[in-house]
Amino acid sequence: MPLLRLAPPAILRDDPWRTWDGTGPRPARGPVIVPRDRLADLAVRPLGVDLAPVDDPADLRPHLPDLALVRLHFAFPHDGRPHSQARLLRARLGFTGELRAAGALVLDLVPHLELAGFDSAELPALEEGDLAILARIRLPRIYAPEAGARSIWRARHAAGGGEAEP
Amino acid sequence: MYRYDAHDRELVRARVRQFADQVRRRLEGRLDEETFRRLRLLNGLYLQLHAYMLRVPIPYGTLRADQLRTLAEVAERFDRGYAHVTTRQNVQFHWIRLVDAPAVLERLAEADLAPIQACGNSIRNITSDPFAGVAPDEEVDPRPWCELLRQFLTLDPEVHFLPRKFKMAVIGARRDRAMIRAHDIGIRLWRDDGRVRAEVLAGGGLGRTPMLGQRLREDLPAEELLPYVRAILRTYNRFGRRDHLYRSRLKILVHDLGIERFRAVVEAEYAAGRDPELVDLGRRELARIARHFASPAHAVDAAAEEARLAADRRHDSAFDAFVATNVLRHRHPGHRAVVVTLKRPGAVPGDLDAAAMRLLADLAERHSFGEIRTTHEQDLVLPHVRAGALRALWAELAAAGLATPNWRRATDLVSCPGLDYCQLATARSIPVAQELARALAARGLDRELGELAIRISGCINACGQHHVGHIGVLGLEKRGREAYQITVGGSDAEDAALGTVLGPALSREEIVPALLRMLDLYRARRRDPRERFLDFVRRVGPAALREVIHAPTPARPARDPA
Numbered sequence: 163m164p165l166l167r168l169a170p171p172a173i174l175r176d177d178p179w180r181t182w183d184g185t186g187p188r189p190a191r192g193p194v195i196v197p198r199d200r201l202a203d204l205a206v207r208p209l210g211v212d213l214a215p216v217d218d219p220a221d222l223r224p225h226l227p228d229l230a231l232v233r234l235h236f237a238f239p240h241d242g243r244p245h246s247q248a249r250l251l252r253a254r255l256g257f258t259g260e261l262r263a264a265g266a267l268v269l270d271l272v273p274h275l276e277l278a279g280f281d282s283a284e285l286p287a288l289e290e291g292d293l294a295i296l297a298r299i300r301l302p303r304i305y306a307p308e309a310g311a312r313s314i315w316r317a318r319h320a321a322g323g324g325e326a327e328p
Numbered sequence: 329m330y331r332y333d334a335h336d337r338e339l340v341r342a343r344v345r346q347f348a349d350q351v352r353r354r355l356e357g358r359l360d361e362e363t364f365r366r367l368r369l370l371n372g373l374y375l376q377l378h379a380y381m382l383r384v385p386i387p388y389g390t391l392r393a394d395q396l397r398t399l400a401e402v403a404e405r406f407d408r409g410y411a412h413v414t415t416r417q418n419v420q421f422h423w424i425r426l427v428d429a430p431a432v433l434e435r436l437a438e439a440d441l442a443p444i445q446a447c448g449n450s451i452r453n454i455t456s457d458p459f460a461g462v463a464p465d466e467e468v469d470p471r472p473w474c475e476l477l478r479q480f481l482t483l484d485p486e487v488h489f490l491p492r493k494f495k496m497a498v499i500g501a502r503r504d505r506a507m508i509r510a511h512d513i514g515i516r517l518w519r520d521d522g523r524v525r526a527e528v529l530a531g532g533g534l535g536r537t538p539m540l541g542q543r544l545r546e547d548l549p550a551e552e553l554l555p556y557v558r559a560i561l562r563t564y565n566r567f568g569r570r571d572h573l574y575r576s577r578l579k580i581l582v583h584d585l586g587i588e589r590f591r592a593v594v595e596a597e598y599a600a601g602r603d604p605e606l607v608d609l610g611r612r613e614l615a616r617i618a619r620h621f622a623s624p625a626h627a628v629d630a631a632a633e634e635a636r637l638a639a640d641r642r643h644d645s646a647f648d649a650f651v652a653t654n655v656l657r658h659r660h661p662g663h664r665a666v667v668v669t670l671k672r673p674g675a676v677p678g679d680l681d682a683a684a685m686r687l688l689a690d691l692a693e694r695h696s697f698g699e700i701r702t703t704h705e706q707d708l709v710l711p712h713v714r715a716g717a718l719r720a721l722w723a724e725l726a727a728a729g730l731a732t733p734n735w736r737r738a739t740d741l742v743s744c745p746g747l748d749y750c751q752l753a754t755a756r757s758i759p760v761a762q763e764l765a766r767a768l769a770a771r772g773l774d775r776e777l778g779e780l781a782i783r784i785s786g787c788i789n790a791c792g793q794h795h796v797g798h799i800g801v802l803g804l805e806k807r808g809r810e811a812y813q814i815t816v817g818g819s820d821a822e823d824a825a826l827g828t829v830l831g832p833a834l835s836r837e838e839i840v841p842a843l844l845r846m847l848d849l850y851r852a853r854r855r856d857p858r859e860r861f862l863d864f865v866r867r868v869g870p871a872a873l874r875e876v877i878h879a880p881t882p883a884r885p886a887r888d889p890a
Binding site: 239240241245253270274275277278298299300303306308315316317318319 | 333335336338339342343345346349350353359363366367449479480482483484485486487488489490491562565566570600601603605606609610612613616
């Protein structure tokens with residue numbers, strides 16, 4: 163499956179990460195993404211994990227120092243749950259590794275993934291022309307501070323609460 | 329009133345650019361309808377029976393004169409010359425062509441209007457008291473808080489893809505003029521020794537499973553509203569049902585968990601997730617926004633204004649009647665708020681043509697500091713009129729057919745678009761509203777009946793808010809024919825209540841005569857003319873009305889006693 167790097171947008175044809183679904187021979191080396199309930203079984207690095215939309219990111223807390231990637235799954239394109247998981251991972255659990263979106267994704271929702279702090283997305287089909295579309299449909303900013311450097315409120319009030327213009 | 333700065337404009341323009349690209353790809357066949365449907369809903373574009381409907385949120389019901397003129401221009405250039413005011417203080421256009429949608433959005437953006445999240449499973453327009461900043465009983469002006477929440481919840485990915493639509497209302501007075509208990513989140517701001525506190529309700533909503541919101545917090549410090557609302561929305565986003573369209577609203581989650589458990593989950597999330605930066609930025613942003621809502625200069629000779637109004641009322645009985653029903657006291661001496669009901673008997677409730685929009689924009693500029701409000705009763709308000717200017721204003725309204733003296737009277741009835749426009753509808757609601765209003769007007773009953781809220785919905789989704797009408801009418805379909813069910817005893821005010829259904833549904837021919845018989849019974853049996861229909865129903869009980877609804881007529885033989 164083609165992989166989209168979000169900022170700046172780029173299509174990666176060779177994903178370094180492999181997936182182990184928990185059956186078959188254990189992978190001997192990383193980078194590998196494994197099911198949540200098999201995290202404790204593997205000592206390979208770099209290590210990534212799959213989270214289902216119903217999973218609680220807080221369950222990853224003991225494993226966070228070992229994790230380089232968390233992959234969040236969208237059950238359908240307008241599934242909002244991974245967006246909350248992404249916020250919890252970043253803001254509450256302090257996860258700084260790669261956040262990857264997977265599942266029922268469509269290109270037109272990529273701008274929201276970017277705002278939510280995702281780094282990459284597995285999309286079913288990607289063409290070079292899609293990068294031009296992404297440039298046209300980009301949403302540069304929202305208000306809330308969770309958007310980090312792209313928060314309008316942060317920009318407005320950075321210089322002592324004046325009416326700064328972008 | 330709030331005006332966009334460069335940041336707001338940049339955000340809206342990026343969104344318009346995005347949607348224009350999506351529309352173009354859809355028209356070129358490069359975007360499938362299912363994907364596009366979700367995208368267009370979040371841009372306010374809804375496919376109805378005959379055409380696309382564009383819903384334009386009027387933030388917390390506040391409109392500037394230039395914005396109303398822009399809506400008039402859109403109505404003429406892109407629609408059929410009129411617009412429709414909705415029960416959520418929005419404005420809808422019912423005949424938009426998809427190919428024109430990007431141009432409409434661009435035009436709206438120039439006037440600081442954007443249909444972001446107007447439909448779809450996200451935070452809809454945050455509604456409020458149409459008399460905010462005006463009402464003498466107001467403790468806290470809710471508008472800056474509404475604007476703060478609007479910004480906070482616009483395009484935020486965490487609230488853009490909720491299990492279902494999400495409605496919020498914020499007020500700042502004891503009197504509830506925005507039906508906060510019928511919203512997913514209802515907020516009442518109040519003042520405690522100078523500090524602003526928030527009563528927070530959750531889990532209200534009408535639709536097919538009507539429920540009244542329950543209290544989560546009585547006295548949340550208002551500066552904590554952003555993290556607290558975030559905690560409610562995160563709880564809903566994570567745990568709300570997504571497997572069944574009719575079980576996905578917040579009210580179902582609150583009901584399934586029970587208010588105590590729901591509160592515990594929200595409080596735990598709030599405690600763990602409270603971000604001091606969010607609270608600090610919220611405080612500073614609120615202060616910036618509040619400057620936009622500074623009260624306009626109302627310095628007048630109040631005694632002279634009042635004397636002029638009193639004299640004008642004595643000289644003109646029609647004007648006097650209008651003042652008695654449609655004019656409200658104002659917090660500033662010598663001023664009044666004027667309700668322009670869009671309910672001339674026989675007209676389509678809430679419809680407004682371009683000429684009327686322009687006239688109201690002009691009148692707002694001349695008499696009301698350029699401000700207009702929309703109400704959830706599908707009416708408009710000119711909020712700041714000098715008492716001494718009321719008669720001149722009234723004369724111009726009357727000449728345009730906009731001075732019907734019926735605010736909160738029987739003919740000020742609310743109706744959804746129903747089967748005349750809506751794909752979800754199971755019966756027509758507009759013709760019932762028109763026939764009923766004509767019959768009431770012909771009998772001169774408006775004055776006689778006093779305060780009466782009649783609410784008509786064309787389907788169980790309840791956009792006409794029939795559950796909270798003193799009298800509610802719900803249009804259904806029974807064996808291929810339109811049928812109408814009556815409820816009584818509902819209220820959308822601070823004494824919020826859901827109406828009680830009065831037996832089986834009636835046919836299209838039977839419904840209006842049945843309602844008139846019911847009102848005759850009320851007039852005959854009320855204690856005195858001050859006993860409102862709602863109070864009467866509460867006193868005698870709904871059952872007392874059941875009999876007269878189903879009175880035998882030649883076309884309908886009496887049924888055997890059960």
